[in-house]
Amino acid sequence: MSDQPVVIIDDLHKSFGEREVLKGINLKVNAGEVVCIIGPSGSGKSTLLRCVNQLETTTSGTITVLGQDITDENVDIDALRTRVGMVFQQFNLFANMNVLKNCTVAQRKVLGRSEAEAREIAMKNLAHVGLEDRGDARPSELSGGQQQRVAIARALSMSPDILLFDEPTSALDPELVGDVLKVMRELAEEGMTMMVVTHEMAFARDVADRVIFMDDGVIVEEGPAAQVINAPTQERTQQFLRRVLDPTHSGE
Amino acid sequence: MSTTTPTTPRNPEGSRLTPKQKSRISQGIQYAVLVVVVAALALTANWDRISKNLFNPSVASDLLPMLPNAFVNTLKYTLAAFALALLLGILLALMRMSSVALYRWLATAYVEFFRGIPAMLVVFSVAYALPIAFGIKIPSLTLKAALALGIVSSAYIAEVLRAGIQAVPRGQIEAARSLGMSHTRTMITVVLPQAFRIVLPPMTNELILLTKDSSLVFLIGVSAEQFELTKVGRDALNNGTGGLTGLFVVGFAYLCITVPLGILARHLERRFGEGSRK
Numbered sequence: 001m002s003d004q005p006v007v008i009i010d011d012l013h014k015s016f017g018e019r020e021v022l023k024g025i026n027l028k029v030n031a032g033e034v035v036c037i038i039g040p041s042g043s044g045k046s047t048l049l050r051c052v053n054q055l056e057t058t059t060s061g062t063i064t065v066l067g068q069d070i071t072d073e074n075v076d077i078d079a080l081r082t083r084v085g086m087v088f089q090q091f092n093l094f095a096n097m098n099v100l101k102n103c104t105v106a107q108r109k110v111l112g113r114s115e116a117e118a119r120e121i122a123m124k125n126l127a128h129v130g131l132e133d134r135g136d137a138r139p140s141e142l143s144g145g146q147q148q149r150v151a152i153a154r155a156l157s158m159s160p161d162i163l164l165f166d167e168p169t170s171a172l173d174p175e176l177v178g179d180v181l182k183v184m185r186e187l188a189e190e191g192m193t194m195m196v197v198t199h200e201m202a203f204a205r206d207v208a209d210r211v212i213f214m215d216d217g218v219i220v221e222e223g224p225a226a227q228v229i230n231a232p233t234q235e236r237t238q239q240f241l242r243r244v245l246d247p248t249h250s251g252e
Numbered sequence: 253m254s255t256t257t258p259t260t261p262r263n264p265e266g267s268r269l270t271p272k273q274k275s276r277i278s279q280g281i282q283y284a285v286l287v288v289v290v291a292a293l294a295l296t297a298n299w300d301r302i303s304k305n306l307f308n309p310s311v312a313s314d315l316l317p318m319l320p321n322a323f324v325n326t327l328k329y330t331l332a333a334f335a336l337a338l339l340l341g342i343l344l345a346l347m348r349m350s351s352v353a354l355y356r357w358l359a360t361a362y363v364e365f366f367r368g369i370p371a372m373l374v375v376f377s378v379a380y381a382l383p384i385a386f387g388i389k390i391p392s393l394t395l396k397a398a399l400a401l402g403i404v405s406s407a408y409i410a411e412v413l414r415a416g417i418q419a420v421p422r423g424q425i426e427a428a429r430s431l432g433m434s435h436t437r438t439m440i441t442v443v444l445p446q447a448f449r450i451v452l453p454p455m456t457n458e459l460i461l462l463t464k465d466s467s468l469v470f471l472i473g474v475s476a477e478q479f480e481l482t483k484v485g486r487d488a489l490n491n492g493t494g495g496l497t498g499l500f501v502v503g504f505a506y507l508c509i510t511v512p513l514g515i516l517a518r519h520l521e522r523r524f525g526e527g528s529r530k
Binding site for chain 2: 053078090095096106110154
């Protein structure tokens with residue numbers, strides 16, 4: 001299994017009603033790889049990510065995750081999701097639980113771990129993101145950056161094989177972005193398999209093994225991070241990067 | 253956006269008042285108005301007639317022995333109706349969110365129908381139409397009251413519950429599902445606890461409305477030991493002495509139920525809401 005890609009997306013199509021947002025995506029992600037997906041808003045990159053744990057159902061094509069075709073309706077998607085963590089743009093911490101409970105509840109109810117074990121794993125992961133002393137806090141008492149780090153600890157507490165990040169820093173104040181990116185960079189260095197939809201070009205360039213540029217429901221360009229971001233070959237990629245990297249002059 | 257007048261200074265030449273003084277004066281005026289209104293009411297009221305026909309102490313004290321039983325009956329009819337309304341309401345709310353279109357349609361029709369007709373019609377129907385149409389004769393008055401009032405109230409409660417459940421942000425559900433929780437597990441662990449706090453104030457309203465609607469059981473015909481508060485008040489009204497005193501006495505008795513309910517709801521809201529929202 002180690003030499004087989006952990007995610008294989010084959011000719012994936014996705015429509016919302018009449019509108020087709022993914023128009024035939026082919027993509028493989030290997031174990032330990034960090035893949036960043038960039039592109040303008042509305043390009044379908046978040047939808048693609050959400051298809052990987054079936055928060056969005058697919059219209060046609062197959063997605064094989066950890067050896068299982070998750071587009072098959074008979075597959076136990078709940079069991080598979082325990083191995084595929086997800087971090088959301090809006091954090092989505094459970095508002096009715098404190099930080100520690102956020103990190104233990106699924107371990108207890110889904111994985112059936114004991115209270116003591118769940119707690120130990122949660123505390124280890126909270127320490128990992130630098131928030132081991134905030135276990136008793138309510139999500140609303142934390143800053144956005146802290147909430148997002150808790151969300152990462154919550155996902156890690158399930159001991160997943162893959163982590164999906166859906167624009168994890170887009171809802172943060174600029175000065176809080178760094179803390180979250182630092183945690184993500186450490187995870188990457190520890191060998192976590194990550195798919196990251198992001199607008200942080202510096203992060204993509206420095207951390208990603210591979211960068212995918214999407215526009216209008218298709219993959220326009222993909223390759224090593226340095227190549228796609230520093231020397232894109234496609235016109236659309238060049239245009240997008242000019243706009244993102246130098247917004248004040250992009251109109252010229 | 254350009255105007256010819258310069259920006260107004262905070263304290264222009266004409267007015268010698270600072271904003272603080274102005275707000276003091278405004279508050280003073282508000283208190284003064286209140287005092288004047290209360291004084292006017294006190295002076296124009298006919299206290300002699302009030303003490304004879306509206307708050308007649310001797311008539312009120314005659315009523316007192318009947319109140320405890322009526323008070324308990326009101327509570328009994330209300331709680332029985334609320335229990336049934338809650339069960340039916342949950343069922344209807346689930347039906348309204350069902351993936352089967354027919355269930356959604358049935359629940360919507362139920363809600364629109366029973367929300368739209370006077371509760372009195374339902375009370376009559378349960379008491380008299382059910383026996384005629386189906387030969388069903390419900391022996392207990394409490395059960396009849398619970399059925400009639402519960403059917404009506406469940407239509408409102410279903411809507412309150414549905415709105416409460418749907419008010420829980422979608423992201424909460426997605427986060428739970430992404431951690432491998434099943435649909436049911438997500439409901440129990442994440443959605444319902446948050447919906448509970450959201451529905452608490454409107455549910456309190458429902459219970460208070462139901463408390464007052466329990467007076468409708470007098471339509472079914474009750475024996476003396478089955479009297480609830482309003483029936484006692486109405487009978488006192490017909491006694492001839494004391495005028496409206498009976499009504500005011502039972503009105504006060506209703507407040508003894510509804511005001512503590514409101515306080516309890518606010519207390520629960522604070523307890524369950526602590527920190528879950530800014």
